[in-house]
Amino acid sequence: MPKPLLIVIAGPTGVGKTRLAIELASHFHTEVISADSRQCYQGMVIGTAQPDAGERAAVPHHFIDCANPAEPLTAADFERFATDLLSKLFANHKVVVLCGGTGLYIKAVCDGLDEMPEVPDHFVQAVDMLYKTEGIAGLQQAIRTEDPEYHSEEMNNPARLMRALSFIRATGESITRFRTGVKKERPFNILKIGLEMPRAILYQRINLRVDQMMDAGLEAEVRALVPLRGLKNLNTVGYAELFDYFDGKLSLSEAIEKIRQHSRNYAKRQLTWFKKDSRFLWKDARSPYTLNEIIHLAEKQMAE
Incomplete structure (x- = not known):
């Protein structure tokens, strides 16, 4: 009996991972697990670009808006959560989609993490x-x-x-x-897809998305989180810069420009991480053929 298939959709922030993951999940009548270390937190909807209500209604999503920001979740926690959930989802689905930009979370699911002593x-x-x-x-x-x-x-x-x-x-x-480098065996096959586009176009998209987040109410969202600002989970792009604005360290325009800059820097680091993994098949996020190409690859792998 063929193993079920996990389709991984990864890539830099702003490249269009969520949209493609939803289209794939719709085609295969399946569900999406988020591999994003910040989208899981409640109250961080706009700044982490959580899938909106319509997207979540179209396709079931997991690990979205489900944790208290005070919870110190780790990649090891995500590995346990995702592998347990996959065992349940694969009982009803031949395919599941894992979508996100947190490289360590994706590695945790696909390869497993080394066993580490607990740190008090x-x-x-x-x-x-x-x-x-x-x-x-x-x-x-x-x-x-x-x-x-x-x-x-x-x-x-x-x-x-x-x-x-x-x-x-x-x-x-x-x-x-x-760090042993020994990969864990998983009871499912994995198809890793990386999304990319020319750097200049990606950076334009990132800048535009920051403006859209501000228009959607990011400043108010961050103000509501001021009582929690000391938490590590709030020390992230889109939040730290606005905290500095609230403190008078930056003007609002300076804070917005810092968010754009830091988002671009983060995208570059994400690409560096994923490009080190030769198992990723890279696709142009702008191409109208990308969805069908991935469906074809997935169906071919399931038939083998």
Whole structure:
């Protein structure tokens, strides 16, 4: 009996992943699991570009608007959630769509994560405070001093730095020593699709989407979250910049331009992450043929 198929739709922010995932799920009469580390949080609807009510009514979505922002969800949590959910969904569907831009979440589902010792909360909180007071430069300096084994290519990713720093402080061991690179076997086949478009066009789309978010009420959404602003989950693009505006550190126009800039930077990092995985098949997000090409690939893989 052939294995069921997980279709992964990945790529940078603003490229059109949600629309394509819904079209695929509609074709296969199936459901979508979000692989986005921020869309899962309640109250963060506009700034994380959660699928709207119409999109969620058209196709069932999971891991959207379901968690309290105070919950410290991790990639390991997502691996457990998604693999358990997939076992249930595949009982009724031959295909399920996983859609998102959080590379580590997608890796967790497709390949599994290495087993790691638990890090007590007080270590995590101390590193969070370091980041709040000294920024990424403080994290970088602490890692250079305390964990010189840590990979240099991750030195511009604050979330990864915070994880590595809290890990070595809690265990006395570099997190790199626990990375085995051994992939877990999954009871389903995987088709990985990456969406891309020319960089200049993508950046124009990102800039336009930021303006649309502001028009949709992003400022009011962020103001409602001010009481929670100290949480790590709120220290993200679209929210951190407006908090600085509320504090008088930036004008509104400066904050909007920072959101555009940081969103473009994030898109570049996402592409760098996904391009390292040779299993991705890259498709032009603008092409009218992309949907049918993916359907053909999926049907061919299911028939093998």
